[in-house]
Amino acid sequence: MNFNDQLKSLFVPESEIPEEFAIHEELHQREYLCDGEMRSWTGPVSEVYSPICVPDAQGTLQRKFIGTYPICTDKEALEALDAAVNAYDNGRGEWPTMSIDNRIKCLQKFVFKMNEQRSLVVKLIMWEIGKSHTDAAKEFDRTVDYINATIDALKDIDRQSSRFEIEEGVVAQIRRSPIGVVLCMGPFNYPLNETFTTLIPAIIMGNTLLFKPPKHGTLLHYPLLKAFQESFPKGVVNTIYGRGATITPGLMQTGKINVLAFIGSSKVANDLKKRHPKINRLRAVLSLDAKNAAIVTKNADISLAVNETVLGALSFNGQRCTAIKIVFVHKDIVDDFLIKLGEAIAKLKFGMPWVPGVSLTPLPEPGKPEYLKECIDDALLHGAKVVNENGGASLASFVYPAVVYPVNEKMKLYREEQFGPVIPVIPYDSIEEPIKYQIDSPHGMQVSIFSNHAQEIASLIDPFVNLVSRVNINSQCQRGPDKFPFTGRKDSAEGTLSVVDALRSFSIRSLVATKMNDKNKELINEIVNHQDSNFLSTNFIF
Structure with a gap:
């Protein structure tokens, strides 16, 4: 068999695809997550064709049609932004003020529900981006491991922050607090893992977010939307769909995005940053071009x-x-x-x-x-x-x-x-x-x-x-x-990602301080003993 014949033999009729991996029913997504609701979509949709081709009746190779997802507009994107802004509520919302311990419990609930969808998500990774079954399964499992490692790292950070520091007659407690609303966009090559390496630390640190799945690798996130909805307070996670060039510029122009988490090209990243009216207020966590x-x-x-x-x-x-x-x-x-x-x-x-x-x-x-x-x-x-x-x-x-x-x-x-x-x-x-x-x-x-x-x-x-x-x-x-730092110089990155670095990237150090005198010590002790504050606390997470 010559090489051209070998290439032709790669693409087999659907009847020869092993049953375990076959897609018999197209997946048509007609809803998206916004403000804690799975909202119905009746507008235009984007068709998803797999890189896996199958021969038609004439023997011509055609990309396999596997489903559709919503093409939302500025209107839906801005509604999702409003939901995230309201959930954050200038740092007063339920999620940003929640204790670290309770946030961790929400994330653990999500991991449990995420694991229930493993088989379907792995299959969709295969069909949407052509990744081998072995590597698709590794991507899912590595993502779960990353979430669990993030939880452990946050526990360590919180334990170190559970004590008071005294310097020059001033007593203070220093913790990490959220930044605000995060716009999170991941890449097609690791549509689950690399997206979640920014999305998960952004959530767990108390931020609220807009999540736009990548162009190739969109449907695989659909089975996880219910898990997000059922695991976190409303408005904490909101999904946006549509053409990036159509919906993301308007989001940035509002000035309400506090963190841009983007994995893609430096050209797109630069364009998005320039659209923010207060670039000095925008934190960017970017993984970009490389050669x-x-x-x-x-x-x-x-x-x-x-x-x-x-x-x-x-x-x-x-x-x-x-x-x-x-x-x-x-x-x-x-x-x-x-x-x-x-x-x-x-x-x-x-x-x-x-x-x-x-x-x-x-x-x-x-x-x-x-x-x-x-x-x-x-x-x-x-x-x-x-x-x-x-x-x-x-x-x-x-x-x-x-x-x-x-x-x-x-x-x-x-x-x-x-x-x-x-x-x-x-x-x-x-x-x-x-x-x-x-x-x-x-x-x-x-x-x-x-x-x-x-x-x-x-x-x-x-x-x-x-x-x-x-x-x-x-x-x-x-x-x-x-656990190793992942970043780059010049056009390759901004900010640093690792299990610990990502938690820092999506938070800021805040502290409560007072002069050491009897009255202030009495006030601090009363707050701590009665557990009146989630921030000012000596609770130790095991």
């Missing part, structure tokens, strides 16, 4: 570098902000590296998301195969070649990985974030070349350095820690573990 480089020196273990590059560049088809998106290889070893890289890619299993052990799957963005072909053609025009067998071959929504070499500054692949299964490789002579690339790059998220020479690694660590936010030694770029 993470791998640097393979002549002292590297080539096999290790190849294996980590394949993982880093092609996990979920390279559709990760932390993916390795350009590789610098010393000219003395580049030929060997390319041969082994091609061999490693050839061993990757490709197919539909339900196929056991599959590594390469269809791409969710309808225009992505054409864009990647455009990038490859541009590189060929400027002197590069596709050096791995079958590299760049595509059919419908599937693109086979392409190793493009040698890449230079004239090519799109040199600067643009391809966000797909294309690996640009640049040969270098002097280590100053990849350093200069990073200096000139608008991005500054991570770098991977491959070498077994301690002094060489040390000489690269010192410049790169000031150019990117994470230097990976002999390993791929990645976000985890979730």
Whole structure:
């Protein structure tokens, strides 16, 4: 069977899809969560087509139609904003004034209800964005683990804050308090996990929020709306649907959004921030563009570098902000590296998301195969070649990985974030070349350095820690573990995320202070002993 026939065989008739993973009924969402109510929607809807294609009667591949969701307008978005503003009530609402202990109980209730929807959510992740069943299940389970870790981290923070501090005759209790209304927008590549890494800490710290699901990966959130409704007071979580360019500018222009939590492009983030009438009042928590480089020196273990590059560049088809998106290889070893890289890619299993052990799957963005072909053609025009067998071959929504070499500054692949299964490789002579690339790059998220020479690694660590936010030694770029800080320099991020950092990002330190005299001590003791305040309290959460 030639390679084109292999590609055609990937897309099977619906009758051959394993029953466990088949979608027999379309999911038509006709409601959204606002002010504690599941409100009906009778207006226009957006149709959802899966990257998984099935052949029609004529054998033509068609993206599988799996459902619809509301296309709401400014009116519904502003109603949701009003609900969040009213629930926060200038910090006087039920949720922002609730004790940490009771907020945690609400979140634990949500996790229980969320777990009840695991099977459906995992299946929708597969069908909406083409993620393998194994990775879709991991995304769900990792999200639950993240929520539980967030609860534990908040308990630790609260325990440390449950005591009074005395300095220079002043006694104070310092705690973290919410900021206000949060607009939360997540990405399609991790539509559940990365969305919840901002949404969950924003909620648990006492903020109220508007939640806009990503364009690809919208339906998978629908089964969780009831869980939000039943777990939190009304108005704490409100969902908004529709075209981002239509509904989000108006929300920002009101000036009522206190925190922008956004994972996407720096261009969109900048546009949204500029629309806020008081940018100085807006806190932004942003995870944005990245063009993470791998640097393979002549002292590297080539096999290790190849294996980590394949993982880093092609996990979920390279559709990760932390993916390795350009590789610098010393000219003395580049030929060997390319041969082994091609061999490693050839061993990757490709197919539909339900196929056991599959590594390469269809791409969710309808225009992505054409864009990647455009990038490859541009590189060929400027002197590069596709050096791995079958590299760049595509059919419908599937693109086979392409190793493009040698890449230079004239090519799109040199600067643009391809966000797909294309690996640009640049040969270098002097280590100053990849350093200069990073200096000139608008991005500054991570770098991977491959070498077994301690002094060489040390000489690269010192410049790169000031150019990117994470230097990976002999390993791929990645976000985890979730307790490690995740951020970036330049256009790659604003603010820091981790289990603990996210809690800080969505809160501010507040304190109650008074001079140490008998009358004030009596007042403080009375408030604490009678548990009259949720803030001024020595209660200890176990």
